[in-house]
Amino acid sequence: MSSGAACEFSMNRREVVQKSAALAASLGLFARMWQETSAQDEPLKIGWSTIYLTPSWMTETSNEIDAELERMREEGIESDYQVFDANGDTPTQIAQIQTMIDQQYDICLLIAGSATALDSVVADAHAAGVVVVNWDSLVSTDQLTAKVFEDQVEWGRLTAQWVVDELGGEGKILAINGPAGIAVSEQRWSGAKEIFDANAGIEIAGTANIEYNEAPALVELTSLVAANPDIDAIWCQAGAHASAAMKALTQRGMDLVPIAGENFNGFLKQWRDALDQGFTGFATAELNWMAVVSLQLAVKAVNGEPVPSAVEIELPIITDDNVAEWANDDLPDDYYTIPQVPSTEEIDQMIADALAREAEATPAG
Amino acid sequence: MQPPLVMDRIRRLDPVALTGIMLVVVWSYSLIRVEGYRSLDYNLFTLRVTSFLVIVAIGQSLVVLTGGIDLSIPGTIGLAGVVGGVLITNLGEGAGIALTLAIVVAVGFANGLGVVVLRLPPLVMTLASLSIIQGGLLIYNAGNPVSGQSAFLARLANDSLGRVPMPVVIASVMVAFGVFLLRRTTYGRSVYAIGNNPTAAALAGVPVPLIQVSTYILCSLCAGVAGLLLLGWTGYSFLTMGDPYLLTSIAAVVVGGTSILGGRGSLVGTVLGALLLNILVNILVVEQIPEAGRIMIQGALILLLLVVYSIIDDTR
Numbered sequence: 151m152s153s154g155a156a157c158e159f160s161m162n163r164r165e166v167v168q169k170s171a172a173l174a175a176s177l178g179l180f181a182r183m184w185q186e187t188s189a190q191d192e193p194l195k196i197g198w199s200t201i202y203l204t205p206s207w208m209t210e211t212s213n214e215i216d217a218e219l220e221r222m223r224e225e226g227i228e229s230d231y232q233v234f235d236a237n238g239d240t241p242t243q244i245a246q247i248q249t250m251i252d253q254q255y256d257i258c259l260l261i262a263g264s265a266t267a268l269d270s271v272v273a274d275a276h277a278a279g280v281v282v283v284n285w286d287s288l289v290s291t292d293q294l295t296a297k298v299f300e301d302q303v304e305w306g307r308l309t310a311q312w313v314v315d316e317l318g319g320e321g322k323i324l325a326i327n328g329p330a331g332i333a334v335s336e337q338r339w340s341g342a343k344e345i346f347d348a349n350a351g352i353e354i355a356g357t358a359n360i361e362y363n364e365a366p367a368l369v370e371l372t373s374l375v376a377a378n379p380d381i382d383a384i385w386c387q388a389g390a391h392a393s394a395a396m397k398a399l400t401q402r403g404m405d406l407v408p409i410a411g412e413n414f415n416g417f418l419k420q421w422r423d424a425l426d427q428g429f430t431g432f433a434t435a436e437l438n439w440m441a442v443v444s445l446q447l448a449v450k451a452v453n454g455e456p457v458p459s460a461v462e463i464e465l466p467i468i469t470d471d472n473v474a475e476w477a478n479d480d481l482p483d484d485y486y487t488i489p490q491v492p493s494t495e496e497i498d499q500m501i502a503d504a505l506a507r508e509a510e511a512t513p514a515g
Numbered sequence: 516m517q518p519p520l521v522m523d524r525i526r527r528l529d530p531v532a533l534t535g536i537m538l539v540v541v542w543s544y545s546l547i548r549v550e551g552y553r554s555l556d557y558n559l560f561t562l563r564v565t566s567f568l569v570i571v572a573i574g575q576s577l578v579v580l581t582g583g584i585d586l587s588i589p590g591t592i593g594l595a596g597v598v599g600g601v602l603i604t605n606l607g608e609g610a611g612i613a614l615t616l617a618i619v620v621a622v623g624f625a626n627g628l629g630v631v632v633l634r635l636p637p638l639v640m641t642l643a644s645l646s647i648i649q650g651g652l653l654i655y656n657a658g659n660p661v662s663g664q665s666a667f668l669a670r671l672a673n674d675s676l677g678r679v680p681m682p683v684v685i686a687s688v689m690v691a692f693g694v695f696l697l698r699r700t701t702y703g704r705s706v707y708a709i710g711n712n713p714t715a716a717a718l719a720g721v722p723v724p725l726i727q728v729s730t731y732i733l734c735s736l737c738a739g740v741a742g743l744l745l746l747g748w749t750g751y752s753f754l755t756m757g758d759p760y761l762l763t764s765i766a767a768v769v770v771g772g773t774s775i776l777g778g779r780g781s782l783v784g785t786v787l788g789a790l791l792l793n794i795l796v797n798i799l800v801v802e803q804i805p806e807a808g809r810i811m812i813q814g815a816l817i818l819l820l821l822v823v824y825s826i827i828d829d830t831r
Binding site for chain 1: 793
């Protein structure tokens with residue numbers, strides 16, 4: 151069309167082509183320059199959409215993100231960061247992600263409140279070019295940049311296997327879960343139940359679904375240990391429950407039995423202090439620094455570097471031997487303590503390893 | 516005819532007596548079923564944990580009796596626990612506790628003003644203040660999760676007077692004071708009058724706004740006391756520590772026979788309601804009823820009692 155218009159002004163074709171090319175080239179150059187300067191000058195727009203912000207685990211996660219953004223700033227990567235707290239409401243979270251799409255966020259960090267309800271808006275964000283990295287509570291869609299996670303079913307298996315081994319395959323236990331219907335809670339329980347079902351000598355004398363809060367846990371556990379004074383071990387999928395289990399046994403004047411739990415400081419401290427009474431425990435952890443892995447991965451993706459679509463983080467193992475390193479007297483009881491956040495280099499390595507594994511799994515890609 | 520006879524019998528029942536009978540039935544059942552429940556220690560423990568709910572529910576009862584409702588309770592409990600812990604650590608036990616209670620009184624005052632001056636529905640006003648408190652706590656807590664500790668509160672929540680747990684003593688004193696206030700004073704009569712008909716009460720010379728504001732203040736104060744005791748009991752505080760007490764406090768009030776519309780009910784009923792709910796939850800857990808079933812049974816119980824109470828109400 152441009153050449154047709156040019157003919158009317160009786161410009162020769164060759165001249166038109168030359169001028170158009172020059173114009174296009176200079177426009178292109180200008181565009182590229184503008185893009186480059188904007189990449190340097192415009193801070194990265196980063197949003198973290200989380201289903202909750204109030205639990206202490208989330209507060210710690212929030213702090214880790216802040217610290218990582220500060221570290222990035224020192225490296226010259228400026229960011230414009232916003233937290234979106236859905237306060238437990240999935241429709242709110244959908245609206246928040248939609249807002250990030252509309253406002254052209256570069257990065258959407260996500261802890262999902264629903265495994266399915268967010269799928270469509272997450273896919274929309276991905277299609278709109280927003281880098282979406284999801285960790286902790288996952289969405290089911292694969293239409294996003296990456297997921298960073300621990301295997302929650304394996305969590306259940308790992309902790310349940312310890313209980314079985316500790317009892318030599320024979321004994322009565324209590325099994326304490328999180329709220330019914332919560333994905334993480336159901337996954338951990340499915341892993342644990344698999345192990346308990348496979349060991350005929352294990353009798354589950356009582357189970358309960360308790361929110362991740364020590365006060366109600368203490369009430370129900372006291373009731374359960376009073377009704378089942380002859381239990382041999384308590385399997386808990388959460389740290390606040392394990393802490394309540396120890397308190398319930400102590401307050402009832404009962405002998406301590408082996409307890410499996412999580413890196414909840416209140417539990418870790420009681421556990422460490424009870425080692426000399428012959429108490430034995432076991433725990434793993436939902437590592438807060440998955441947020442840092444997610445953020446670093448997202449920045450790589452924005453920069454056009456190849457990134458893996460999934461990074462599985464290995465479950466840490468806390469035993470009688472290393473519990474003293476995990477328990478921290480300087481932190482409150484409701485803190486999920488972690489002895490050390492991995493360095494940027496170590497996280498780089500995790501991301502690179504995940505990428506290499508994915509490349510091996512799909513040689514064509 | 517059989518049905519009218521049954522209805523007649525129900526009509527003659529007193530809601531408080533009915534809650535009491537249900538409590539005795541459920542409690543006796545739990546004692547027969549579970550050997551471990553027959554010890555005095557265990558029952559004292561149940562009383563100890565129920566007293567936290569009782570303290571919260573006393574305040575909720577006062578507000579509900581005037582025809583209002585306080586949904587900001589979880590925020591107020593968290594506020595008292597989290598801010599109280601820090602204030603006690605920094606200012607000492609006496610000043611810290613006093614200042615914490617002053618702060619929760621301010622929350623109740625704000626709730627009351629919203630309802631009385633801005634004429635906001637209590638549901639909306641207290642829900643808004645819940646959000647504001649939780650947001651404020653987040654800002655306050657975001658830099659570093661704080662959890663204060665208090666030796667005094669730990670003793671108050673964990674010690675016993677003779678065999679009787681201290682929280683039970685505190686709750687009993689508060690209930691006794693509340694019963695006295697409601698039954699023996701002009702203030703109490705005004706609370707019921709407002710719940711029955713605020714316009715009529717105002718025409719009869721009841722200072723309606725003043726009484727309404729005062730019930731919200733007392734409700735926040737109760738939640739504040741519960742928050743401080745919970746801090747002492749578990750040894751730490753966190754933002755969501757009050758969450759389990761919102762629906763249970765309202766449930767205790769209505770199960771105890773207080774009309775959710777106000778004007779009818781009693782604190783004794785609320786105490787029995789709180790005990791009934793807690794003992795029921797314990798026995799359902801031990802009976803290995805799955806979580807879904809447990810929630811349904813609790814819901815069905817509340818529904819059943821409300822239906823019965825509405826039959827009783829019709830005849831009065």
